[in-house]
Amino acid sequence: MFQAFSPMIVPIFADMQASEFVFHLTGSQFFGNARVDSDYDFLVQDSLQAREFLQSLGFKKLHSSEYNDSSIVAVFRYCQGDATSVDIQCVKNVEVKLKAQKLIRESYGSDLPKDRFERCRLWNFAVRAVQLAVTPA
Numbered sequence: 001m002f003q004a005f006s007p008m009i010v011p012i013f014a015d016m017q018a019s020e021f022v023f024h025l026t027g028s029q030f031f032g033n034a035r036v037d038s039d040y041d042f043l044v045q046d047s048l049q050a051r052e053f054l055q056s057l058g059f060k061k062l063h064s065s066e067y068n069d070s071s072i073v074a075v076f077r078y079c080q081g082d083a084t085s086v087d088i089q090c091v092k093n094v095e096v097k098l099k100a101q102k103l104i105r106e107s108y109g110s111d112l113p114k115d116r117f118e119r120c121r122l123w124n125f126a127v128r129a130v131q132l133a134v135t136p137a
Helices: 010-018 027-031 048-056 094-108 116-134
Strands: 024-026 040-045 072-078 086-091
Touching: 024 027, 024 094, 027 040, 027 094, 040 094, 048 072, 048 086, 086 094, 094 116
Parallel strands: 040 086
Antiparallel strands: 024 040, 072 086
16 A cells, blocks of 8 residues: 555555554545645544654644644644655544544545635534434434
């Protein structure tokens, strides 16, 4: 799977894959609307151990989240030279986030809103819908 990625970031993917944490692809690569210069986005269940692991690999915590997504606790970014970056979203509940992602893909395919604000609203709506669907009345 990782052979298609930039050689500068392949070692990071290998370290992620060999870790105890489960990283799930998301973003434009997942939805099928990535461009040649698109970054790679992943989800992981938030924990102190996951954050420390990412920092040990050279990921830097973003201070101002570009995502504005209520399910994300923190975002870490890895950049090496001019290589495409890798963003890891540490999320409150990875199962809810994955179900929301599936709902969005089934509803929109790769035709997501172009506007970042609209995509954030879509994500927040999908997460809330999943939470309501799994919460007993």
